[in-house]
Ligand SMILES: Nc1ncnc2c1ncn2[C@@H]1O[C@H](COP(=O)(O)OP(=O)(O)OP(=O)(O)O)[C@@H](O)[C@H]1O
């Protein structure tokens with residue numbers, strides 16, 4: 164298995180433009196991981212509930228629940244993570260409970276920048292202590308993901324020795340070590356998502372020391388016909404006047420496909436293995452999700 168393969172590292176992070184298909188790709192890969200005998204866990208950030216919809220599951224909470232045979236999912240709930248964090252770091256139980264349930268402390272934590280993200284890190288560290296593999300983390304869109312993965316640098320010099328420092332240092336080490344963590348990108352073969360992916364990749368190189376995995380190009384439509392084979396309007400009219408309308412639609416589909424191909428070409432500037440995933444309606448369709456997962460986990464890439 165190549166090192167950038169989504170199952171080779173323990174922690175696999177996914178990001179990309181909003182709506183590109185991050186949650187779908189994560190869910191599909193989890194199904195495939197199970198198919199290969201692994202024990203996958205999908206982790207979502209608390210404010211999302213995508214996995215519930217994708218797997219048709221009941222409430223997914225802080226503790227992992229089985230959402231499909233052998234596939235588990237959990238949400239990072241910041242309140243719960245805070246309670247655990249305080250319990251871990253404040254030695255006296257009763258005091259820890261009072262701190263964690265204090266309204267003023269909660270307000271402080273809500274106002275302080277990046278505390279939710281630090282607590283998310285803490286939760287991931289806890290989950291790394293379980294036997295799940297791979298742990299597939301469905302990050303938010305690119306801006307937030309950059310902030311999250313850049314936490315150790317953001318806090319550099321700001322947080323002295325102590326539990327948060329230890330947590331950040333541990334995370335920085337984890338990110339830098341590709342056997343433990345990889346960041347995968349999900350994009351669409353269209354102008355704006357491709358532009359954003361190119362920019363994200365450039366920023367990642369400069370701002371975050373994380374090992375990169377696979378670039379997933381999602382919702383790729385197959386060619387309706389080789390462009391050179393589409394007859395001209397004049398040729399069709401000469402045979403069948405009624406077919407001119409159909410021909411117009413075909414030409415438009417070919418033009419859209421050609422544009423998608425041009426966008427995929429632009430992605431060649433990113434030195435990551437690429438996997439193209441077809442447009443295949445997946446929501447509430449386990450078989451389609453499994454198909455997509457099998458394709459997403461192919462070693463090949465172009
Ligand atoms: N390969 C695909 N074929 C068809 N539909 C797809 C495919 N991938 C994703 N979709 C659909 O596209 C929509 C967006 O997908 P998804 O929710 O996975 O994106 P996302 O990047 O996680 O979005 P968000 O940024 O809102 O979290 C969903 O309706 C999903 O079912």
Ligand SMILES: [Mg+2]
Nearest residue numbers: 185186213301
């Ligand atoms: Mg999502």
